Amino acid sequence: MSVVLIVEDEAQLARAMQINLQAHGYRAVTVGKGRDALKAAATQPVDIVVLDLGLPDMDGVDVIRGLRGWSTMPIIVLSARHASEDKVEALDAGADDYVTKPFGLDELLARLRAASRRAEPRNESPTVATAGFVMDLAAKRVVKGGKEVRLTPTEWSILEILVRNPGRLVTQQQLLTQVWGQAYAKETQYLRVYVAQLRRKLEEDPSVPRHLHTEAGMGYRFDP
Incomplete structure (x- = not known):
């Protein structure tokens, strides 16, 4: 359907x-x-x-x-x-x-x-598994090391957009517009704060991220 x-x-x-x-x-x-x-x-x-x-x-x-x-x-x-x-x-x-x-x-x-x-066929799996954590898109849950990671609604929205576009650059403007609205399209500091929080919660070493990468001056990329 x-x-x-x-x-x-x-x-x-x-x-x-x-x-x-x-x-x-x-x-x-x-x-x-x-x-x-x-x-x-x-x-x-x-x-x-x-x-x-x-x-x-x-x-x-x-x-x-x-x-x-x-x-x-x-x-x-x-x-x-x-x-x-x-x-x-x-x-x-x-x-x-x-x-x-x-x-x-x-x-x-x-x-x-x-x-x-x-329309192009969309074969999106409800579960995305990485070396560090597992994300259930349908249940809106993230599990790391066998324990559920608590994410805020904004953190979840950012992470889900990135995860649904694996390996692809998602620009700062795209993220800001989709999560906060067009009026926030230039508020890049919002993204820096929330992506840093996501790294602290999900990455083994937040200072050297394996999954949530920054493309300087452009946006972010998720690599499984």
């Missing part, structure tokens, strides 16, 4: 879409803010995103850019913006499709089917 993340701040419309998609065999999750969308996409399995551009906390185009920093999941824009420049901006940012409001359910379902056909 495909999981669709609906990002729509009009609660009545979001609920209607959720009910209709679930009636047609999808599992639909709804959020009303861009920051919540970035967090949901990073912390739970999502196959397709249906995104409104006019969100209360950040522009939908910035949500697209945030998702595209680490994910290839299909993004279908659902917006009242009809201008061609709005469509071009969203598609250039990484959206796969653009549907203008008002729209018909049959059209949305057809777009979802097309997006599903184009």
